[in-house]
Amino acid sequence: MYSKSPKIFNFLLLSFLLCFIQISLCEVESNDKRFSPSSHNNIEKRALSAGVVFQYTFGGIALGLFGLFLLLCFGISFCLNRKAMSGVILSIPWTLLDFILDALFVKNQGKDVPSLYVPSIIFLIGPVIVNIVLSLMIIINEKKKGSTEFRRWFYDNSSFAATAAVLAGADMSTLKLLYSEIFRMKKFNAPFSDDSKTMILWGCVISSIIADIPQFVIQILYKREVEGDYTLIPFLKLITISVKLPIAIIGRVFEALKDRRKPDKRRNNDNDNNNDNNNNDKEK
Numbered sequence: 001m002y003s004k005s006p007k008i009f010n011f012l013l014l015s016f017l018l019c020f021i022q023i024s025l026c027e028v029e030s031n032d033k034r035f036s037p038s039s040h041n042n043i044e045k046r047a048l049s050a051g052v053v054f055q056y057t058f059g060g061i062a063l064g065l066f067g068l069f070l071l072l073c074f075g076i077s078f079c080l081n082r083k084a085m086s087g088v089i090l091s092i093p094w095t096l097l098d099f100i101l102d103a104l105f106v107k108n109q110g111k112d113v114p115s116l117y118v119p120s121i122i123f124l125i126g127p128v129i130v131n132i133v134l135s136l137m138i139i140i141n142e143k144k145k146g147s148t149e150f151r152r153w154f155y156d157n158s159s160f161a162a163t164a165a166v167l168a169g170a171d172m173s174t175l176k177l178l179y180s181e182i183f184r185m186k187k188f189n190a191p192f193s194d195d196s197k198t199m200i201l202w203g204c205v206i207s208s209i210i211a212d213i214p215q216f217v218i219q220i221l222y223k224r225e226v227e228g229d230y231t232l233i234p235f236l237k238l239i240t241i242s243v244k245l246p247i248a249i250i251g252r253v254f255e256a257l258k259d260r261r262k263p264d265k266r267r268n269n270d271n272d273n274n275n276d277n278n279n280n281d282k283e284k
Helices: 002-034 042-080 088-108 114-145 148-156 158-167 172-179 194-226 232-283
Strands: none
Touching: 042 088, 088 114, 088 172, 088 232, 114 148, 114 158, 114 172, 114 194, 148 158, 158 172, 172 194, 194 232
């Protein structure tokens, strides 16, 4: 049963994202028609309004069902392994949703404020390139210098690792899926070294600095410029980035502090081992 969970999760995630893109594009199309000359006809207005209501209702139901499914997957993963990073089940779809909203914003609303168009493109494409290159470097470096166990894992899951590296273009935190240990599956249990995990952590910090913060500023400036003419995609983008940014900053600071304590623990363990060895030598 649990072996099929990742495939079902991936299928429903892809279906949700495609459904959301379709709903968003329909919303943009309806906005364009709203200001066209033919939209003065009352019948067309009513039909358009009914279509928009249907799309929003369907989208809301789809979002709700997908959210419940994610919570179910989170609960299953947590029950199977309480030490697993089950939070990635919730954070990765949110990250991908935020990225799709950013791409749709640049495509459909980017030229509404000319001064924000070029920065929007730069802070969309630039971080994607940086994140993908950094992800591939981490995986390749781990494969070359890592343990035999990692090479064996990579041989069995090379396509999955490549997919995760590409998805990490949206946010470096997606790479944590490889060693999250969710569902107690080997696919999600890559034996990364501590150095690679530290590099992934700092990659997440860089991602927040070069992507999340600029995008948040762009959304605030856009909202101030357009005032009343504020559509669905910018509204959802502002919500996702407003939720993602503080959680990402707080979470990554906490992980950095946690990672910083590890060397101290290792030194204490080494000192304890040395003391035990010295005591044994004295007894002899």
